Amino acid sequence: MTQTLGFVGLGQMGMPIARRLLAAGHRVLAFDLREEARALLEAAGGEWAASPRAIADRCAIVLVSLPTPQAVEAVTFGPEGLVHGWELRVFVDLSTTGPAAAQKIAAGLAERGAVAMDAPVSGGVAGAEQGTLAVMVSGPRERFVELRPVFECFGANLFYVGERPGMGHLMKLINNLLSTTALAATYEALSVGVKAGLDPKTMLDVLAVSSGTNHAIEIKIPKYVMKNIPIGFSLDLSYKDVSLAVQAGEALCGPMRMGRVTQQIWQEAMHTGGPKQDYLQVVKVFEDWAGVRWSGTPDANGPV
Numbered sequence: 001m002t003q004t005l006g007f008v009g010l011g012q013m014g015m016p017i018a019r020r021l022l023a024a025g026h027r028v029l030a031f032d033l034r035e036e037a038r039a040l041l042e043a044a045g046g047e048w049a050a051s052p053r054a055i056a057d058r059c060a061i062v063l064v065s066l067p068t069p070q071a072v073e074a075v076t077f078g079p080e081g082l083v084h085g086w087e088l089r090v091f092v093d094l095s096t097t098g099p100a101a102a103q104k105i106a107a108g109l110a111e112r113g114a115v116a117m118d119a120p121v122s123g124g125v126a127g128a129e130q131g132t133l134a135v136m137v138s139g140p141r142e143r144f145v146e147l148r149p150v151f152e153c154f155g156a157n158l159f160y161v162g163e164r165p166g167m168g169h170l171m172k173l174i175n176n177l178l179s180t181t182a183l184a185a186t187y188e189a190l191s192v193g194v195k196a197g198l199d200p201k202t203m204l205d206v207l208a209v210s211s212g213t214n215h216a217i218e219i220k221i222p223k224y225v226m227k228n229i230p231i232g233f234s235l236d237l238s239y240k241d242v243s244l245a246v247q248a249g250e251a252l253c254g255p256m257r258m259g260r261v262t263q264q265i266w267q268e269a270m271h272t273g274g275p276k277q278d279y280l281q282v283v284k285v286f287e288d289w290a291g292v293r294w295s296g297t298p299d300a301n302g303p304v
């Protein structure tokens with residue numbers, strides 16, 4: 001069944017997700033602070049709204065894909081926020097915002113008779129475009145069942161991880177903490193090898209079929225880093241994810257030894273290369289440390 005869906009946040013992830021909802025036959029009423037998103041939305045068949053409130057006046061289900069927990073709170077509870085709309089019944093947060101914000105937002109929405117669903121995603125811009133995202137959902141199970149056809153428009157792997165608000169967001173932070181920490185460790189190891197004279201392409205080939213392999217070795221480095229192609233995720237947002245993961249982990253268990261190291265490395269990269277660079281550019285921290293340059297060398301030992 002197709003329906004009219006609200007959508008706030010048409011950035012690197014939000015725009016391709018909204019396009020897939022439109023392509024599946026849904027009507028999408030959307031808003032973003034960037035006016036330039038309007039033409040792209042309308043070209044895909046979507047309708048522009050004047051504010052989040054205007055969306056929630058017409059849509060029972062509203063999805064958001066926003067950069068930070070603060071942005072999600074502003075869109076939800078601000079003067080022109082979703083809570084002031086007449087129709088809002090289900091709020092779906094696709095952003096990475098962490099469990100603390102999710103719990104606060106769910107409590108605020110419950111007071112207005114609306115339900116909040118965590119639905120953070122993994123798989124990057126390519127996954128959003130191709131509809132292959134992993135979606136980590138928490139909230140009332142019956143709402144998950146109801147929303148499944150919507151999630152299937154952009155997600156190939158749907159996981160229901162719990163009833164409580166924040167469970168989906170915690171699952172997402174655990175994924176991102178692991179993926180960033182593995183990326184840093186991989187950059188460090190490869191830079192050591194290059195310094196010693198090993199060929200980066202040969203190292204990737206060896207590691208991809210050995211016990212040291214990970215997603216950085218199989219996908220991120222050969223497809224993006226070696227070719228200097230941006231993956232479409234900014235360093236400041238990745239830093240936000242690592243910081244939220246450390247914050248959540250420390251609240252639950254005490255000092256996060258590994259997470260803190262990754263957080264420091266991401267901070268260093270923001271200081272030297274700026275917050276808006278692609279997050280894979282953390283490679284520069286390790287290249288500078290080792291005094292080597294191997295990113296952007298797709299032809300090392302033949303084409304990658």
Ligand code: NAD
Nearest residue numbers: 009010011012013032033066067071095096124125232233
């Ligand atoms: P982005 O910065 O490209 O997009 C965010 C969009 O939200 C922008 O268009 C911005 O104008 C809009 N926005 C910000 N504040 C707003 C407000 N108050 N009202 C309306 N619009 C507002 O970010 P992105 O890369 O698309 O990421 C979105 C979320 O998804 C983040 O939480 C991110 O951590 C998460 N995420 C990103 C990726 C990725 O690879 N890019 C992957 C998985 C999850």
